[in-house]
Amino acid sequence: MSCIRSLVAVSLIASVGFSTAVTAQEMISDTTARKQPLTTWGVQFEEFEYRYSDDDEELGVWNADAFYGTDDFKVRLLTTGEYEIEEQAYETLENQLVGQIPISKFFDAKAGVRFDTPEGPDRTYAVLGVAGLAPQWFEVDANLYVSDEGETSAELDAEYELLLTNYWILAATLDATVAFSEDREIGVGKGLVSTEAGLRLRYDLVDRAFSPYVGVVHEQKYGDTADFAETGGGSTEDWFAVIGARIAF
Amino acid sequence: MKPRFLTGLLSLLMPAMVLAGEYDLTVDRVKIDTGDFVKEGIGYNGASPGPVMRFKEGETVRINVTNNLDEMTSIHWHGLILPFNQDGVPGISFPGIKPGETFTYEFPIQQAGTYWFHSHSGFQEPDGAYGAIVIEPEGREPFRYDREYVVQLTDKHPHSGDRIMRNLKMMPDYYNREQQTVGEFFSDVSENGLMNTVRDRMAWGDMRMMKADVEDVHGFTGLINGKGPDQNWTGLFEPGERIRLRFINSSAMTYFDIRIPGLDMTVVQADGNNVQPVSVDEFRIGVAETYDVIVRPKDEQAYTIFAESMGRSGYARATLAPEKGMEAAVPQLREPARLTMADMGGMPGMDHGSMAGMDHGGMDMGSSEDMSGMDHSSMEGMDHSNMDSMDHSNMEGMDHGSMTMGKEDKSDPFYAKGSGLMPKAANGGKFLSYADLKAQDPLYEDREPTREIELRLTGNMERYTWSINGVKYEDADPIRLKYGERVRFKFVNETMMTHPMHLHGMWSILDVGAGQWNPIKHTINVNPGTTVYMETEVDEPGQWAFHCHLSYHAAAGMFRKVIVEGGPDSTQAKTDAIAEDGGEV
Amino acid sequence: MNASKLFVAGMALSMSATAFAAGAHDGGHGHGATSGEPGKASEASRTITVEMYDNYYEPEEISVKPGETVRFVVENKGNLVHEFSVGTPDMHEAHQEEMMMMVEHGVIQGGKLNHDMMNMDMGNGHSMKHDDPNSVLLEPGQSKEVVWKFSDKGNIEFACNVPGHYQAGMYGEVNFE
Known part of the structure; x- marks a missing residue:
């Protein structure tokens, strides 16, 4: 940010007010940073954690986003990954690049693309979403996806934070995916696909920049998706103990 | 008599030389040690705060400002009446001062009192670029004191201004560590019952507003004259002396409630202008305001100057003592403030039932009306605890200052009735209200304003956007005033934050309902859920800044350019033709 | 109405009490x-x-x-109501509370006095007239006299006890030769 500001400040040097031959007092026009839309950025790892499942599966997981832009338009990069430590393979690897504009007091609309490049077949999706703050302080993020195979699905994320104190915070998350059509190749059946529910107790150690946490995560697959997983020798329900940190800078 | 005559003669011959004071300021990178942390910042003449600039009314000052930074800078002389191109706002008064450059300000000093100066570039001011101005009057002061001290407050934060702004944009509650917790829920349940507490939380959750949203930025160390609470700035006195304390709030974001346990403070000046003296136990100083008080410690003991932040997230502390090293007890911080639904009263489209139709800031109580018509009998034995049911709209024509209520009723008409920010003196005594401020010697004739301009103070905490009439500075057209008119500004605060509104270059005549005795200020607090009026005699040509003085609100867009069209002579009248705003870039 | 009358009457009484104290003794605070x-x-x-x-x-x-014995001619050349009162600092302090009540009851209103309020008969011969011999209360432009005998050396000031004025420094020292 400071470099942005000084860049604009430099542009100010170039600007000279209107030369007003008539008057002694010159009226200049404001071309300073203040008169420009405020550009800002941020990087946040909502989750950066190690997961250990009830069947001794070990995962490294992150869920992060970075943005750059103004109040009126932001570019946002969202990234989620689940890395299976023993098999040295990505169970999940999603990267999204979206543009984001405000549509109401508390909500933004997003549009962009999502690239899934885990172990196995890749997918590219078009993304249309809404994210914001719902009444009673629920952070919600709802997205509609259309894959390059023509399959459509939807995902809803919700998060609620309970302040035990102003530093000990219990965060509850729920993530549900619904497919409107089957994508057998990547193991997705029609209907409710999966849910992931998490409960993490964190402590804000350094401002809100570094907050270590412990927690539990429950993952469940449903319907045809569960059947596909079973057929493939995978599990349909997992419990994880997690340890990690929320990071923002 | 003779020397004066000679001086007069000389000043006629060489006006610039005789009465011109020459001053030098350098703008430097400095280290700021608060006792809690050491932080790189910006200062003047190698220190933050900068020096106390002492001017004399009637002199013309030349101030050479050398920029030793590697970025642009500027100095704004807060509260001084001067030609607009000396006002020091980049993009409005002048282009700014380039790195390595020396800029010479030159302007006549036409006033006296306590003021301050600060950078108007980026976040240099929160980073430490501020100092005090003391102007000695031409004649005598209308009060007496044996010694004086500048008491300049700030809210020094371990983060740089740029970083604070970015964090607020990313997470508006980034710094707020007084939010409501589970523990507070249960204590509220035991106090108000489960259903009431749930209903309360649901009502606030529905608005997505936080009761705890009193101060955007916590985590600062309050400094007085650059010293943290542990470093304990100390002013010395001899028992029995009258001491003039010149309080200046140079904070980026923090309002302070100031008291000196054991001492009455007699407020004699507000924003550099003398007011009719009023003795108080405590007062709240908004960001950018100044208050001069006279205290008279009679005993051979130390007294603590205690400045609690309005939201109680931090404090500044200093000491008055007969000898260096003496200390008095430092009070505990009081409970954090919580907003109430009354503070939300300004939000459009909100149904607050009984609050509808209330015009808190209306306050149009006429001037010092004759009280003879009042039936005092009905006031005796009045139960002040029931004052909430009083209909303020029927109070037209009443002079609040001269009523018993002023003292016994703790409710300040400049706050929404039932406001969570309603100030209370720690010792139960008198807390200064704007309603107590009356000009000592009115500068302007009272006259009807030529027109009214409504400025709604607007914003969205969750996006950390701040604006006027819903429009941020980047998208806004300038406010155009005509030289010679008297404009009545109506501030309607539709946010839940307090905004100290600062108009550059011209006085803000605060309407406290005292007619010709209304005080003149440079910064006007507008509390949440209230409407406040001020009037301005448009007597300075040029273009000026007009903004909320909370650094991060101003930067987020609660800012306007004001263009004064016309001027005292005909050549000036042409300026309006060329006055253009560089909005479209 | 009764309560009000009682209250104001009480005040008038307390003022006469001060006047008495002013004329005689005031309790012996120091020499x-x-x-x-x-x-x-x-x-x-x-x-x-x-x-x-x-x-x-x-x-x-x-x-x-x-x-x-000194004859004081006191002239108010200001724009506000002012008092001229001879007494010890302690007497002034006590008197300031009464003056505060006068402001609160609208007797003193910035630049003028409400004479109706001052002269209001409290039903017992007392009023808020402010007619103690050691002090005068003046509207802008008024001029009044106080004749005072400085019997003994003492810590004496003349002061304006309109709320805030004394604290702000509206007082003068009486030095004994």
């Missing part, structure tokens, strides 16, 4: 706690003119001899 007594104009050795401004006196210091 020189007496401020003197009302004087006779015929005995006045000289006249001192004291001008009132907002909010200070000119002069701010006078010298008297013990036992001297």
Whole structure:
């Protein structure tokens, strides 16, 4: 940010007010940073954690986003990954690049693309979403996806934070995916696909920049998706103990 | 008599030389040690705060400002009446001062009192670029004191201004560590019952507003004259002396409630202008305001100057003592403030039932009306605890200052009735209200304003956007005033934050309902859920800044350019033709 | 109405009490706690003119001899109501509370006095007239006299006890030669 500001400040040097031959007092026009839309950025790892499942599966997981832009338009990069430590393979690897504009007091609309490049077949999706703050302080993020195979699905994320104190915070998350059509190749059946529910107790150690946490995560697959997983020798329900940190800078 | 005559003669011959004071300021990178942390910042003449600039009314000052930074800078002389191109706002008064450059300000000093100066570039001011101005009057002061001290407050934060702004944009509650917790829920349940507490939380959750949203930025160390609470700035006195304390709030974001346990403070000046003296136990100083008080410690003991932040997230502390090293007890911080639904009263489209139709800031109580018509009998034995049911709209024509209520009723008409920010003196005594401020010697004739301009103070905490009439500075057209008119500004605060509104270059005549005795200020607090009026005699040509003085609100867009069209002579009248705003870039 | 009358009457009583104290003793706070007594104009050795401004006196210091009677001509040249009251600092402090009540009851209103309120008969012969011999209360432009005998040396000031004025420095020292 400071470099942005000084860049604009430099542009100010170039600007000279209107030369007003008539008057002694010159009226200049404001071309300073203040008169420009405020550009800002941020990087946040909502989750950066190690997961250990009830069947001794070990995962490294992150869920992060970075943005750059103004109040009126932001570019946002969202990234989620689940890395299976023993098999040295990505169970999940999603990267999204979206543009984001405000549509109401508390909500933004997003549009962009999502690239899934885990172990196995890749997918590219078009993304249309809404994210914001719902009444009673629920952070919600709802997205509609259309894959390059023509399959459509939807995902809803919700998060609620309970302040035990102003530093000990219990965060509850729920993530549900619904497919409107089957994508057998990547193991997705029609209907409710999966849910992931998490409960993490964190402590804000350094401002809100570094907050270590412990927690539990429950993952469940449903319907045809569960059947596909079973057929493939995978599990349909997992419990994880997690340890990690929320990071923002 | 003779020397004066000679001086007069000389000043006629060489006006610039005789009465011109020459001053030098350098703008430097400095280290700021608060006792809690050491932080790189910006200062003047190698220190933050900068020096106390002492001017004399009637002199013309030349101030050479050398920029030793590697970025642009500027100095704004807060509260001084001067030609607009000396006002020091980049993009409005002048282009700014380039790195390595020396800029010479030159302007006549036409006033006296306590003021301050600060950078108007980026976040240099929160980073430490501020100092005090003391102007000695031409004649005598209308009060007496044996010694004086500048008491300049700030809210020094371990983060740089740029970083604070970015964090607020990313997470508006980034710094707020007084939010409501589970523990507070249960204590509220035991106090108000489960259903009431749930209903309360649901009502606030529905608005997505936080009761705890009193101060955007916590985590600062309050400094007085650059010293943290542990470093304990100390002013010395001899028992029995009258001491003039010149309080200046140079904070980026923090309002302070100031008291000196054991001492009455007699407020004699507000924003550099003398007011009719009023003795108080405590007062709240908004960001950018100044208050001069006279205290008279009679005993051979130390007294603590205690400045609690309005939201109680931090404090500044200093000491008055007969000898260096003496200390008095430092009070505990009081409970954090919580907003109430009354503070939300300004939000459009909100149904607050009984609050509808209330015009808190209306306050149009006429001037010092004759009280003879009042039936005092009905006031005796009045139960002040029931004052909430009083209909303020029927109070037209009443002079609040001269009523018993002023003292016994703790409710300040400049706050929404039932406001969570309603100030209370720690010792139960008198807390200064704007309603107590009356000009000592009115500068302007009272006259009807030529027109009214409504400025709604607007914003969205969750996006950390701040604006006027819903429009941020980047998208806004300038406010155009005509030289010679008297404009009545109506501030309607539709946010839940307090905004100290600062108009550059011209006085803000605060309407406290005292007619010709209304005080003149440079910064006007507008509390949440209230409407406040001020009037301005448009007597300075040029273009000026007009903004909320909370650094991060101003930067987020609660800012306007004001263009004064016309001027005292005909050549000036042409300026309006060329006055253009560089909005479209 | 009754409560009000009682209250104001009480106030008037307390004011007379102060006047009495002013004329006689005031409790012996340290040495020189007496401020003197009302004087006779015929005995006045000289006249001192004291001008009132907002909010200070000119002069701010006078010298008297013990036992001297002085005729003060007090002129209010300011824009606000001011008082000229002779007494010890403790007496002024006590009197300030009464003056605060006068402001709260609208008797003193910035630049003017409400004479109706002042003269209101409280039903027992008392009023808020402010007619103690050691002090005068003046509207802008008014001029009044106080004749005072400085019986003994003491810590005596002349002061304006309109709320805030004394604290802001509207007082003058009486020095004994």
